[in-house]
Amino acid sequence: MRFTLCKVELTHGVLAALVGGLAPAVVTTAARAQEAPVALVGARIHTAAGPAIENGTIVFADGVITALGAGVAPPAGAEVVDVSGMVIMPGMLDNHSHIGADSRDLNEFPVRFGPQHRIRDVLSPDDAFWKGAVKGGVTTVITGPGSGEVSSGQAIVIKTWGESIDERVVKERGGLKIAMGRKRPDQSPTTSMAVTAMLRAKFIEAQEYQARWDAWEEGGQEGPAPPRDLAMEAVVRVLTGEDRIRAHVHQAHDILAIIRLSQEFDFSLAIHHSTEAYKVADDIAEAGIDVVGMPLFTRIALADEVMATGTLMNEKGVRFTFHTDDPVVGSKWQRGNAGLGIRYGMTEQDALEAVTINPAAIAGVEDRVGSLEVGKDADIVVLNGTWYEVSTLVTRVYVNGMVAYDREGEVP
Amino acid sequence: MIRAIGAAVLAMATLAGGRADVQAQAVALTGGLVYPISSEPVEGGTVLFVDGRIAAVGVDVDIPAGAEVVDVTGSVVMPGIIDAMSYYGIAGEDMNEVPNPLTPELRIIEAFAPFGTFGSGEAGEIRVRELLSGGVTATYIGPGDATVVGGQGAVVKTAGARFDDLIVREPAAIDITLGGRPASTYREQSRSPSTRMAVVAQLRDLLVRTQEWMATSDAADAGPRNLGMEALARMLRGEIPARVQANATRDIRVAIELAEEFGFELVIDAGAGAHQMRDELADRGIPVVLGPISHPYISGEEIPDPGDYGGVDERNAVWLNEAGVHVSLASFSRGFGRFGPGVAGQWLLIDASIARGHGMSEADVLRAVTLNPAEVLGVADRLGSLEAGKDADLVVFDGDPLSIRTWATRVYVGGQLVYEREN
Numbered sequence: 001m002r003f004t005l006c007k008v009e010l011t012h013g014v015l016a017a018l019v020g021g022l023a024p025a026v027v028t029t030a031a032r033a034q035e036a037p038v039a040l041v042g043a044r045i046h047t048a049a050g051p052a053i054e055n056g057t058i059v060f061a062d063g064v065i066t067a068l069g070a071g072v073a074p075p076a077g078a079e080v081v082d083v084s085g086m087v088i089m090p091g092m093l094d095n096h097s098h099i100g101a102d103s104r105d106l107n108e109f110p111v112r113f114g115p116q117h118r119i120r121d122v123l124s125p126d127d128a129f130w131k132g133a134v135k136g137g138v139t140t141v142i143t144g145p146g147s148g149e150v151s152s153g154q155a156i157v158i159k160t161w162g163e164s165i166d167e168r169v170v171k172e173r174g175g176l177k178i179a180m181g182r183k184r185p186d187q188s189p190t191t192s193m194a195v196t197a198m199l200r201a202k203f204i205e206a207q208e209y210q211a212r213w214d215a216w217e218e219g220g221q222e223g224p225a226p227p228r229d230l231a232m233e234a235v236v237r238v239l240t241g242e243d244r245i246r247a248h249v250h251q252a253h254d255i256l257a258i259i260r261l262s263q264e265f266d267f268s269l270a271i272h273h274s275t276e277a278y279k280v281a282d283d284i285a286e287a288g289i290d291v292v293g294m295p296l297f298t299r300i301a302l303a304d305e306v307m308a309t310g311t312l313m314n315e316k317g318v319r320f321t322f323h324t325d326d327p328v329v330g331s332k333w334q335r336g337n338a339g340l341g342i343r344y345g346m347t348e349q350d351a352l353e354a355v356t357i358n359p360a361a362i363a364g365v366e367d368r369v370g371s372l373e374v375g376k377d378a379d380i381v382v383l384n385g386t387w388y389e390v391s392t393l394v395t396r397v398y399v400n401g402m403v404a405y406d407r408e409g410e411v412p
Numbered sequence: 413m414i415r416a417i418g419a420a421v422l423a424m425a426t427l428a429g430g431r432a433d434v435q436a437q438a439v440a441l442t443g444g445l446v447y448p449i450s451s452e453p454v455e456g457g458t459v460l461f462v463d464g465r466i467a468a469v470g471v472d473v474d475i476p477a478g479a480e481v482v483d484v485t486g487s488v489v490m491p492g493i494i495d496a497m498s499y500y501g502i503a504g505e506d507m508n509e510v511p512n513p514l515t516p517e518l519r520i521i522e523a524f525a526p527f528g529t530f531g532s533g534e535a536g537e538i539r540v541r542e543l544l545s546g547g548v549t550a551t552y553i554g555p556g557d558a559t560v561v562g563g564q565g566a567v568v569k570t571a572g573a574r575f576d577d578l579i580v581r582e583p584a585a586i587d588i589t590l591g592g593r594p595a596s597t598y599r600e601q602s603r604s605p606s607t608r609m610a611v612v613a614q615l616r617d618l619l620v621r622t623q624e625w626m627a628t629s630d631a632a633d634a635g636p637r638n639l640g641m642e643a644l645a646r647m648l649r650g651e652i653p654a655r656v657q658a659n660a661t662r663d664i665r666v667a668i669e670l671a672e673e674f675g676f677e678l679v680i681d682a683g684a685g686a687h688q689m690r691d692e693l694a695d696r697g698i699p700v701v702l703g704p705i706s707h708p709y710i711s712g713e714e715i716p717d718p719g720d721y722g723g724v725d726e727r728n729a730v731w732l733n734e735a736g737v738h739v740s741l742a743s744f745s746r747g748f749g750r751f752g753p754g755v756a757g758q759w760l761l762i763d764a765s766i767a768r769g770h771g772m773s774e775a776d777v778l779r780a781v782t783l784n785p786a787e788v789l790g791v792a793d794r795l796g797s798l799e800a801g802k803d804a805d806l807v808v809f810d811g812d813p814l815s816i817r818t819w820a821t822r823v824y825v826g827g828q829l830v831y832e833r834e835n
Contacts, residue, residue: 298706300756301542301756301757336762336816343817389765389815389816391766391815
């Protein structure tokens, strides 16, 4: 239906204009790279890499942060932007999103195991919802297929703003989605047991598939190569560590089941939604897996224990991040998740990291995004107050050093 | 000291052989920042309530001997939050009588189950803890939006000793839905009304039949009774309003036209596109019960259909309020953790905070979740502000009610402490 949204906008806006002979410049030629250095001066800066900097300056050039601190002087020729009284935080990440895709394209229901499916192939650059994410200060998302199947395919790490989908990709391997727990009753597997059994069988099948290829390689590539299997290739990437599993899982027994599989087949794992993670927190900590957890902002009424998942995971030393599951909650409310986390006992710093550096590290892109540090991408959010309050507005967002959103230019 | 007084009151109640809540019981909340809503905030104020009703609000309040005094210095005291639209306590399968698109005779109160899910919870007085944790002390409940005329809604409290104590007003309104939602219900079944046109035609026809029925059977008090007509007659006589769910401007227009044609009092529900008609709504004095802004309320659908939903905007409440439209913020939530299209009811103040951030004043925002809903629900004589004579339904917050960090620490309904949280 999102696609419809775009189509209607095009029909009413662009086509009407074309028919009327007033063709606007539909394709804008936005600058592809930041031109002059920019210095944001005077804000309280939450870097997510250390304590907040009061009255700080952040300088970036060519899309990368070049200097940061309290006593930093803007370089000659820099565009100096006075942001005194404002608050700066890193562009946020949302590690579990479906943004950019039509919801009808998220699940190939007849295929119970479809790791060959790629979200990248259905991402629309026009999706109006990307804008909402940018406005909310979410500059990178891991967007992926749905949870209707045992595996629905491959996610991608991508920025929410930029010239084209291809240019916005931060990392192709955003994780292979699997969904634990019961499935629709029309086709096997339907029970949690059967889902786990199917996964075990598929991982074994992938090991055998890889063994065939290894044998062919080791045999000097004699004879015809084994037939390629796109589904198995995706699973093999998980087994070799090139990609990791992102597992949709709510119930405690399913969390234990996927941990068991991760140990049996030695793959890297993040559990998503993680509603009952609080019941098996010690098992999670011992397994050293990542948790992408609740709440989903104001969308679902949940028990206090679930709302406080972040607090508990931090106590246990588990890497934790919030998610919006866009469109379940708009990506722009990721900041509100952090606010609720603080409400339920997280420290401000832990909650900040849970929407910035933690999701970046879980996605394996912490070298580029997730904190404000010299050498990292200039993905910067400027706010008019306390960063985690929902009454605070994002006033400006930079992505790769370029203004991706500016409230001044938008109001009313 | 406080404990001793409490014990004395309890002893009196025991001696009298009755329940404590029917005995003379005075409680004074002292030292807090009091938001009466109907008047300016009072710093270091006292709220005194006796026998479940507010007796006095102010700085110099004489506290009667024997009153329970609760020092709430550093806290905020305000009237209980009122959610002007929710499906709280209604099972999903009880929300819509789909086989019949026009069912004015149905009463939501007969499906209302505020007792928690089967097999859970403890016996005793009725407490909707989930809503109380957000300071919500009353809510409007109505039939769902899958059909055209859903039936009769009610205003209920979130705590009380018995079911009947919960009911504030019933019927409180007739629930009607325009637009794509009812049309899609019947389109899926290949039956009428499957278009917007048919939705409106069937509704108009029903209202015409009601007028005829009123002119004969009802007026003469002679004809056979018709429960649906009786309910609609109350609406046409102006005793209760029509709550018309309409998001797109074309549907809001239809609602206004029907209200003019049949002379009923109109409230626009959800109103995603209402800001586009704000001046007209203000001129006509038509109130809006706005769908949640922390998640786009889309009439039962997950993703906006632009045909139905042109221009949701977080500033909707701000724009309507600025134009002079009577605005209430509502959750449209489902009960018991149900995953619905609205936000969870206890988070209504988060929506208020968002509106605050976009420039609505603190006073107007707080009014939009207390006194405005009380007015639109026709219960402002009892609820919605801290004024002498009104029900002692109030909340103590441990800080700014619009901060995400703030908790409701004490909630009183009818003067009874029904929720308490230590932080």
